[in-house]
Amino acid sequence: MTDRLAPGDTAPDFTLTDDTGAEVTLSGLRGRKVIVYFYPAAMTPGCTKQACDFTESLESLKGAGYEVLGVSKDKPAKLAKFRERDQLTLALLSDESLEVHRAYGAFGEKKLYGKVVEGVIRSTFVIDEDGKIELAQYNVKATGHVAKLRRDLGLD
DSSP states (O other): OOOOOOTTSBOOOOEEEETTSOEEEGGGGTTSEEEEEEOSOTTSHHHHHHHHHHHHHHHHHHHTTEEEEEEESSOHHHHHHHHHHHTOOSEEEEOTTOHHHHHTTOEEEEEETTEEEEEEOOEEEEEOTTSBEEEEEESOOSTTHHHHHHHHTTOO
16 A cells, blocks of 8 residues: 555655646745645546646635646646646646655555556645645545635635
């Protein structure tokens, strides 16, 4: 079983390439609250719904002091197509090696249609200004997740 993060844990630092080819480092965002969410694959129905929901909420999340980073194993070129196709405005990061997914417990055994498989575990983490995990949510649903997260953060 993959180790899972819990509130109070230090968020594993990372440097990943975004859909424009720029590097994004978590520690470079210290002093700001960050939402990092892991999703299985760009341009699939559930992941598209979730990314669009984050995009629709991005202005109010930023207004409340949150940066949003979406992380998948997709290559930056595919992420760029995803951004363009769906007019996404959040940062999309590529973790092809799955190293960051594993550090966050967002890759491992999961049930898919009743079978145990190894794959990306749809997960969301809220990281405080000091780099500590404030909220860790595993096996989240793509549809309705952003609305639930907003309620959990006291934004609605």
